Amino acid sequence: MQELQVIIAFSGFIALLLWGVHMVQTGVQRAFGKTLGLWMGRAMGSLPRAFGTGLVITAAIQSSTATGLMITGFAVTGLVSLVPGLAAMLGANVGTTLIVQALSFNPTALAPGLILVGVWMFRHYAPGRARDLGRAFIGLGLLLLSLNELVTMFEPLKNAPMLGTALDALGDAPVLALIASTALTWASHSSVAVVVLIMSLALHGLADPALAYTLVLGANLGTAINPVLEGGHDDNPASRRLPVGNLGTRVAGCALGMALLPWADPIMHALGSDAAHSVANFHLIFNLAVALCFMPVLRPYARLLRRFLPQRSDPDDPARPRYLDASAREVPAVALGQAAREALRLTDLLRESLQLTQHALLRNDGQAIGRARYLNGVIGQLDQSITTFLATQDQESLSAEDEQYLKLILDFSMNIAHAASVSGMGLLGHASRLHKKHWALDTGQKAELADTLERLQRNLRQAAALFVSADRQVARNLAFEKEYFRSLEAKAAERHLERIKTGLLDAAEIGAFYLEILRDTGGINAYLVNAAAYPILARHGELRPNRLREAD
Template sequence: MEETVGVRILLDLIGGVALLLWGLYMVQTGIVRAYGARIRRFLGRVLKNRYHAFAAGLGVTAILQSSTATSLMLTSFAAAGLVQLGPALAVMLGANVGTTLIVQLLSFDSSIISPLLLTTGVLAYKRGARTVVKDLGRVAIGLGLMLLSLHLLLDSLAPAEHVPVVRALFAAVTNEPLLTLLIGAVLAWASHSSVATVLLTMSLVSSHFLTPFAALALVLGANLGSAFNPLLEGMGSGNPAHRRMPVGNLINRLVGCLIFMPFLAPIVELLESFYQNPVRLVADFHTLFNLIMALLFILPLNLYARVLEKLLPEVKTTDDLTTPIYLDASVIETPSVALACAARETMRMGDIIDTMLQQSMTAILTNDRMLVGEISDKDNAVDRLNEAIKLYIVKVTHGSLDDVEGQRAMEILNLAINLEHIGDIIDMNLMELAGKKIRGQLEFSAEGAAELEEFHRIVRDNLKLAMTVFLSGDVKAARQLLEEKSRIRELEFAAAEKHMARLKVGRVESIETSALHIDILRDLKRIHSHICSAAYPALEAAGQLNRTRLKPPSIRIGKKKQFSMNMNGRIAKEEAGN
């Protein structure tokens, strides 16, 4: 009987934790959807001073309710070279303190707030006319679910207090402080959240399943475990420099555990003399730990950053698509050489786009889920390279450039921007269509697939032609590239006509994939328009580009009058003949 009760309590515990994690996820995604871009811009502005960065990390994490999310965002900034290591580490110190604010807020009795948040959130999500209102409704639902999960955990654990088997199990697991710390670390790593682990610890200590000593050991483990997720996320990069920030944060957590573990027993005795409520004891210890570690590391942060830079030097590898290879900072003072480096990096960016374009059609025609994920990763690499090229060009233009160099700098920027737009179209549009086709298990007709493949082949061929024009400035090739725009329009019109003919005869495959077929043609045509933009600089430099394709109004009026006169003359002749 006791074993059955123990199993049921364990299942209730797992369900409560799952609900807590889901609520935390809803809050985080709701905030990111509503204000993610503003948060990233805000971080980009304040990451100049370590104290400002500390405050920013505290505030952003209190909003996102996840130091892991803040860490992943900062890791991407640091990898792209958008933020120095010292301020990034300061943000993480603030983020670790920010998580304690969430725990402090949720440690108070909030049984009345939960249903209010759930009701308000559902109404905002279902009835909200604006996207931001819906996202904030999602946040309110997430907060309500988190509070509800805490009450469910307390209610499900209350009967278990008198079950010897359950109490013996918890006592055995948390008897050794080092083992307890490791359990807390694993829980925080698995859940991607120290907040969830600390809240679970508060529920267990409130139900007398944990002693205060074991609870504080779990809190230390939770702080340690949450530092592993950003580090493991960045292990795929071949550049050790990309791991500086997560390694620095992990060392901070490790040092904290080494400092606090030997003195855990006297700390418990001291805190118990102030607190009768074990929940408050756990919440305040979590805050105390992170504040002390922030104070300990914030002053020597610049020295700490230099040590990490020596231990994890910058290594550029061709395998890492996100890392620029040719942007040599040492030649920035020589604009002609620096622009050649930027042009080579842009050509490399074009090679990645060509691979994405090739894989996109394979993914669409073969329903390959793996390729969809690979293309998304390549688009992230293209975005990183685009940012790196723009920052590099900005540094080059700080010096004095002649007209030719200034024009070349603008050509490089324009091509990089257009390539980045092509990557977005492939990732956000074509791969979205591929996902719809995969989910619906749809297939194109043989004729339809052949039309798409031919259209796609021409677009890829013209991408290679565009890169040739960019590299050589060949006017003949540039004219040929612009002439291809008319050919693409004609091919799109012809393909649409053939598709409509197949619909008229009732081809099942064509009916099922009609919207997909038309949308893919449209997106490939948009990609081709971005490709053709590479022809304009060469033609403009050669004086072979009109300012506008429209004819002057006087000419059009003259044509209209001439047409009217000709028609009147024909009518007069016909009447005379009659």
């Protein structure tokens, strides 16, 4: 019975440790996620900067796996080349050792204060950066408390025969110990938690130095597996170059580490004051050694990866950027022109999506729903590619006019993507509901909706033309379209109320449903106006701060 309680307690504190790491990671990513991503993409220009970027990002979010997936995402879109990406991964692997170094000093006394501050921030602030940082502080406090409890738990286990036998068996089979640690790290998604657990085993004499260092090698190998499994889900082998390359550096480092293991203990003993610090130092020195060995040979290593994982691209894939060329970043005018051309592609795709949506709503076409959803997803992917491409542009090379044009392209692309999102989540959702419930709009509703969707597509063509021409009068005309959609919704709401008053309750549900469709068309039109008309009118000083009349 006592053994069962110990197992349950041990498993619970391990779960608390993993949950603390998860809360820190998600809290930092929610607070600075987009900023971290943009900063990472902008800082990948040279190998030293890429290495430092990977190190700093990982130290902030406490997960080399999350950093690896982020860098892989940049590499898949072609916005980060393979060599800087590999350098950033080496930096990420070193960054996770800094977390272990900090935890090796047992800062448990800070845990209650961190949890107190975190809970206060989480409950006091509205959803936003401050609240997300409070979540990260809570996670850090839970992490420190769980580590302290685990260290305390191992104290009475020094003389446990079963644990000693298991660890002795692993000590006699280093390859098995390496595999076991690799599997545990892969399953937990956290090399930090596994290495800290190894530190606790070493501190209490449950694992001799050779076994502890072997387990650390396995933890480093296990943390490289998740990006390989999660980073590339398509049929293009090139999308797996970066995670496979990182795994290759881990495998080579572990093979060398296993060969040099007999000489590791004297060196670590000289550097560390106790067994726990020796494990943390070995973790740090191993990753630094791997980085120093591979940094000079990253370019030939990248050529080898390109040879065995060739690029396989579908030229007809609409989600593939057609005009974004990384080599054009040196000439801002060319880079901005390419981004603007890619942004115009979004309007072509959105127009096709709206045509399919019209078929789905008016002709109950189920196949059109699936195709339109796919196109809306493509628009979101292209918007992300455009955003990352512009974010990685060297800001020092941009003039004031270039910076203004860059913001204009970003606003246009973002608003078109938001319009596609409203179309996908709103109009296509309504089309699916019509299809599933076998509802039918009446003749007047169908005619009005057809005219509305045609008008929406015409406004989309005007928005695309405005993005190129910046005509002031056309911008005013497009802005006045918002009044048409407001009036349309108001008239439909009046008709709906009249039907309810006259007792036509059967049509009330359809009427409310039709009102939701009109609201979403107005939302899409509002994003089109925000994308193209408002920036021009704001530049000419023709926009009021709000629609409120000044008080008398």
